[in-house]
Amino acid sequence: MTPTPETSTSGAREPDASRRSDRARRAILSATRELISDVGYARLSIEGIASAAGVGKQTIYRWWRSKAAVVFDAILEANSQDGGSVALPDTGDLESDLRAVLRGTVAALTEPATDRLQRAITAEIQTDLVVADELVHRLLRPQLDATAARITAAVQAGQAGESVNPQLAAELLFGPVFHRWLLRTGPLDDEFADGVLAMVLAGLWPR
């Protein structure tokens, strides 16, 4: 999100990142998180962030392209505080490993603060393709890839059919959870996660 000189292709002058005030950066991101929890994303405004962070509006516009970009960085920072690693454990038991990730995802999405942030960013990337791309590459793909990697390991261990497409399987796991969460078509709980997992695992041994 933070523009780095080497990737800049526009003619516009880039701010000098070395002079950037870390105090301001942190104040902005944490004010953003706080405000999103308080008033929700729809009523979140750049002006509100600036005044809550004790920062000039220009300072925000100088370093981020859009409200979505700020929110995205706010999320990223929150995630990386939790560790930030995406690698799945490999206990040797595929089912329990996958159950852990899936239940973890359900837990995260169920937690109000995360719920709000994720919904906010999900809504926003419908409009802002730059942030959308960032999100996919920095958060979604790594997660899917990690899951696919675990499944690949299982295939190699002979715990799944060789014709299985691990990437596809990963999407079959997360897709339904995401669908139910975002569209609220039903209760999102461990039972549902386990149901999805069971059915996907059944599909890993093709007839």
Next chain:
Amino acid sequence: MTPTPETSTSGAREPDASRRSDRARRAILSATRELISDVGYARLSIEGIASAAGVGKQTIYRWWRSKAAVVFDAILEANSQDGGSVALPDTGDLESDLRAVLRGTVAALTEPATDRLQRAITAEIQTDLVVADELVHRLLRPQLDATAARITAAVQAGQAGESVNPQLAAELLFGPVFHRWLLRTGPLDDEFADGVLAMVLAGLWPR
């Protein structure tokens, strides 16, 4: 969406639906569809709709609670023009029936106009729970239910395991497609749809 007097429980005065101008209603919905295609949802404004439809703003506010509600009705009307039925065909061949729906969904989401409308409404229901509810009950649930019904029929015909949860299976079909479409994690095409279908069908016969 359209308020019906008999269901009104609030103290607020409801407009008299019997006096409603159909000319205005149609102009608003079709202007909405047009504008969303032209400028996208983010830059869609009530004011814009009103002026494009040759209608007073109040006429929109009189009949819809929010921009999202207008867009939702615009979608509904567009859908119902296409037939509006959600029942799946039952040719006896579960796989080809499901393939038809899934490929149809992919085709619809791939078509630019539908894509925009659906993204718009998806983003908006993150904020507007009333419309969210409406959407679930009027569009999503029926579609999932129809698919589940087809699967139930297959179970009864002995084409799938008896322990299968048809609702869950339906979500396993649509979830990944929706996930890939909304988050753009990969190409959305028939090949993907077929891959999802194959894996889900494999899961319909539990080990």
Next chain:
Amino acid sequence: MTPTPETSTSGAREPDASRRSDRARRAILSATRELISDVGYARLSIEGIASAAGVGKQTIYRWWRSKAAVVFDAILEANSQDGGSVALPDTGDLESDLRAVLRGTVAALTEPATDRLQRAITAEIQTDLVVADELVHRLLRPQLDATAARITAAVQAGQAGESVNPQLAAELLFGPVFHRWLLRTGPLDDEFADGVLAMVLAGLWPR
């Protein structure tokens, strides 16, 4: 204000006065008086009058050209309830007769309800020349003429110089009172009225 068929020169259909609902007319005028006292003229609306009077908007528009016209009729009706006569008494003592009128005017303008109505109509006739004309001929001129007539009588009785212009004298009496009232340049009380009167009377005997 009320259109009479014989003066109608326009091609537009005139409403049939003989069918006019007196109930509605009275409700409108009294609602108007009430509302003007409550919310003032600026926030008085035709819609407000209609709903307070339990009357359709069209019924107002059918019989009056403008908000000002309604207010004017409301004032007229209020005035005529008080007697409506404008003739001054002639006790033979010019000074005390004039003092009575002038103090009466001060008293009326000081009374809150009258104050509001008069200010309202005064403000409105700056814009609405038709009502302005009506006001002058139905209220102001009669009052000035009556006063001038009393002064003329005094001249004939040898109580004032023959070269005196009675009309002008009348305006010298009311002008300053009106000026002070409307512009609030100072306290409006009997002392002021008496001061004006004294100076004007002094002028009635030219040097």
Next chain:
Amino acid sequence: MTPTPETSTSGAREPDASRRSDRARRAILSATRELISDVGYARLSIEGIASAAGVGKQTIYRWWRSKAAVVFDAILEANSQDGGSVALPDTGDLESDLRAVLRGTVAALTEPATDRLQRAITAEIQTDLVVADELVHRLLRPQLDATAARITAAVQAGQAGESVNPQLAAELLFGPVFHRWLLRTGPLDDEFADGVLAMVLAGLWPR
């Protein structure tokens, strides 16, 4: 009209006058004058002023409380361009000095542009007491005081009776002129002004 920080007693944030754009201020006031002449006060709108002045509405609302306040400042500025001084000349001849002011007033009120502006502000101060006060203290009182001062000088020069109330006399001069102008009860011309003056002068020597 222009808020000065040191007089601010309200809790509301005052804009920082030192940052005020003079360009915008002038554009607003001159657009206001132009529009009032063109379309009259009744059809003058803040929105119209803003667009004619090439200014955001907010910039008007930031510096003025109401349409009347803008109009008032527009008048003030126009007046001060003409010199702005209110002191009367003292040629030693009271009658000719007063005739000059009174005829000047008549001339101003007869001039269409001034007529409109004055009627506008007169109508508006019936509603807006803050502007009313401002008008009285900044325009009306100074004018009356200046006239009264000239009369006081005449008294001291032995040209008028000692018991004369100069303030009252000033109101006797302007009151009738204002009355006739505002209510249009008769022609407003030099003849009328001279008549008023003659009668008032006659009253300056009490019987």
Next chain:
DNA sequence: CGTTAAACGAGACGGTACGTCAAGTCTTTTC
């Protein structure tokens, strides 16, 4: 005295303007 046309209440309609909020840009002052 029943018919019937008009006035009536209600209120939806296309509009204009309101006063507010926030967006993103620009300028000035401070650190």
Next chain:
DNA sequence: GAAAAGACTTGACGTACCGTCTCGTTTAACG
């Protein structure tokens, strides 16, 4: 030279009324 402060233009918000236009429903003159 970045940052704070905040005024600027722009544009949309949701609301209030305008004056016009149907709707059914009284109601009162006349045939």
